[in-house]
Amino acid sequence: MNTFDVPAPLCPPAGLLSSPGRPAATPAQLVGDTPVLWVGEPFAAAGRGFWAKLEGHNPGGIKDRTALYMVRSARERGVLLPGARIVESTSGTLGLGLALAGTVFGHPISVVTDPGMEPMMGGLLTAHGAMVHTVSAPHPAGGWQQARREKVKELLARYPEAWCPDQYNNPDNVAAYRPLAHELIAQLGRIDALVVSVGTGGHSAGIASVLREHFPHLRVVGVDTCGSTIFGQPATTRLMRGLGSSIYPRNVAYHLFDEVHWVSAPEAVWAARTLARAHYATGGWSVGAVALVARWLARTSPAEERIVTVFPDGPQRYTGTVFDDAYCTAHQLLGHLPANGPDEITHPGEATVTRWTRCTSVTAPLGHEPAVPGRPAGARRLAEVAS
Template sequence: MAPSKQTDEIKSSALDLIGNTPIVALDRLYTGPGRILAKCEFMNPGASIKCRSSLSMIQKARESGELKPGAPVVEVTSGNQGCGLAVVCAVLGHPLTLTMSKGNSVQRAIHMEALGATCIRVPQVEGTYGNVTLADVQAVEKVGLELVEKQNAYYVSQFSNPGNSDAHYETTGPEIWKQTGQHVDAFVATVGTAGTFVGTSRYLKEQDPNIKTYVVEPEGAEPIKGKPITKPLHLLQGSGYGCIPNLFKFEYMDGTLSVSDEEAVKYKNLIGEKEGLYVGYTSGANVAAAVKLLESGVLPEDAWVVTVLNDTGLKYTPVPDELQH
């Protein structure tokens, strides 16, 4: 029997829920000049933008034969990539082990393990809970690489896997272009692995070379801007590690914007209070940077700036009181 029209909208698995996220105008939070449009990436099944790259990297590894059916997968994560991989591996039947710093919010470990993954939380080297440094990440990576060898597992390696940025070139960029009616003046995004920024910027600039693209960096941890690292500890988990990522390409960047912890918290709260969306700190930083860019006068007064709301606020432990003011 042919499926009825009523069943046409039934998705075959959680993988079909990845991407095609809506874009929303933040007109209550920011009234002009110009307009801020935000891609709602927290609406992915793993509650972050990393579901896109997770699906892309695993699919490409399976297609190339590098990842065999049912074979184990290992990855080093700050949490969101781990949650995305847990969604994908659960559906496709791959045992998944993740290593994550104890400085990353415990909610992420709970999320990953609820999806059947194993999360090994690695003690911090120099950071504090909620603040993860490059040295902490390197400690997590050491444990992860030992597990790859021990399990003879496929190592995702999000920081150097081209399938990461390809995901955003193939999906995020085209979705933004279509949803805005091909009206994009600028794109701004925080950088962790650089996959989102590079893939999206590459696509948008191919459509219109005049589109301006800006990297958002935590104040005091701005290596892409070329500044020395003076504040390796910051609230923007999953971004601003104090190094230039392997996937980063300067040719897709027009400039950088710095955002303090206080600004990220302020706009994270405003996104909730004015727009009804509960998001994480990098989302707050992205919107803070978009406001700075529009208020700088660099763009036309009627410019549309597109950014991303990377993940849900439910992935975080509450910020200390001293940063709430």
């Protein structure tokens, strides 16, 4: 039987704790106040470990937070009319969040995805009342992501009153995660390093900006996937979902990152499966990727440093991919034990990475225009994004 070396209970600052287990009058009240779990041995080295914020305890995952916030804000500003359709591109998790928001606020939901979405997710979205549109071919320059966005434009033209949250560029996507950061402060008291996956840029920017205000010396470690363009790598075919991008989301706050790690699909699968056996708490591609990096950071940092990462969702939707032996065998994802540490490059353009690699030079790519706080995306059509 595994044994776990768990640190002594923490004493959160007075007045910051929420009441646990409060009754919920609406499903929206089930979102937030998620637990943190100590991940030590046997996943981490002896005497080392990190804290994981388990966002899979939300009804649909971490993006329940931003879906509710973006929809509520758009209604308050009058750009989303009562009963109007909401249309968005998603690989799945935001779709579940929008289905939740549609139920709470009374909006029909149309989500645009591609054939790479996990099979279970399509069924869940349909069960929760969303209309699912699947694009059939990738965009020649922007891949599946840009193809989905082109389909969103088509649907917005079909439904004159429809509204698109535009999660890649909407500053409300960032603001939605400030409460999550405050929860972490209440739960942990002090945080020295944050390991966070990067896709649309919303939760990385929202959490890191608040934590940096409270802890000026916070080390922020971004985790991307091989084949993603976000941090200056060339776009290639990507198997992993939920992190990475083939466009430049304006919500990515490059100035907050001290370093970036790229992780490959086999490495993320190994970490996610190992977590499942060792700690019971696990998830999919993003969870595997951030856990691998947090594990390394815990081993190489001073023992007293408090490291936290965010697990965006749980394992349920990945039973047909990450946790399916036939799928993983077909994609050659099994039997790849990650190295003890990442490869190193001095700048993102030095080499095209295909396995776990670290870079401490983080700059915004050419053509990236940051989203402007206080000027949320209010138009019903998608903003133009460099592809």
